[in-house]
Amino acid sequence: MKKYGEQFISCPHCGGHVGVILDTTQGNQDFYEDCPVCCHPIHLRMQLNQVKDNIDLDIDSDDEQIF
Known part of the structure; x- marks a missing residue:
């Protein structure tokens, strides 16, 4: 897997495109x-999938309430 x-x-707030650097050396x-x-x-939230050799990335605005 790439480092x-x-x-x-x-962006979940404004819809703007954002480039994010993901560092996979530290795991999830x-x-x-x-x-x-x-x-x-x-x-x-970044989850590494070692079997499929890919990254699952979940994005939210952090002001969403889960009950």
Whole structure:
């Protein structure tokens, strides 16, 4: 699996395109990036799938409530 990769995502707040650098050397991660367009935080959850040799990336605005 690659150590670093860039993924382009859409901001859940404004819809702007954001380039995110993913570092796979630390395993599964849960982190935040600020949108360069609207400056709101974007919550990212990265899951490494070693069997399929790919990355599953979940994105949300972190202001969504789960009950």
